[in-house]
Amino acid sequence: MKKSFSKLFAFSLALSLPFIAEAQNSNSSSLPKNFDFDSCMNKASKINEDASADCMKYESERLEQLIYAEYENILNDENFKTWNENGTMFRGKLRTLYENWKAYRESFCSLYAFSMDGYLGSNHYNTQRCKLDLTRKHYDYIKVIRSNKISTPD
Numbered sequence: 001m002k003k004s005f006s007k008l009f010a011f012s013l014a015l016s017l018p019f020i021a022e023a024q025n026s027n028s029s030s031l032p033k034n035f036d037f038d039s040c041m042n043k044a045s046k047i048n049e050d051a052s053a054d055c056m057k058y059e060s061e062r063l064e065q066l067i068y069a070e071y072e073n074i075l076n077d078e079n080f081k082t083w084n085e086n087g088t089m090f091r092g093k094l095r096t097l098y099e100n101w102k103a104y105r106e107s108f109c110s111l112y113a114f115s116m117d118g119y120l121g122s123n124h125y126n127t128q129r130c131k132l133d134l135t136r137k138h139y140d141y142i143k144v145i146r147s148n149k150i151s152t153p154d
Helices: 002-026 037-044 049-076 093-115 123-140 145-150
Strands: none
Touching: 037 049, 049 093, 049 123, 049 145, 093 123
């Protein structure tokens, strides 16, 4: 009896593995191909606020990829080697700054969404709206860092 149970368990596990993997992939935070925020929000507005929150999440992820690229540009810029203590993206002040910014964004948006409980919007919506706002602001700041260093004030 034990032998047939373990064979049945192994067989059912083998059958379910592709579905488990697909479910994990669908819950991953990977950005959809050809993502367009405005189009996503237009479609989501006809569904519900959680669909809109998902659009904001994807837009934040898209912007975060651009932010990370800007951090790499700063890292590779000779003008910033001394400031970064000659570190890499995985060491030095730049890495600390990036990690601290992400930790701040997570904590602050958790607090913000908590404060909105009972007001307008779900926790998911308020969290994603906050993250998108902070990510946009950070991107606006970080994308001018290198040009600030090499430009001359008028």
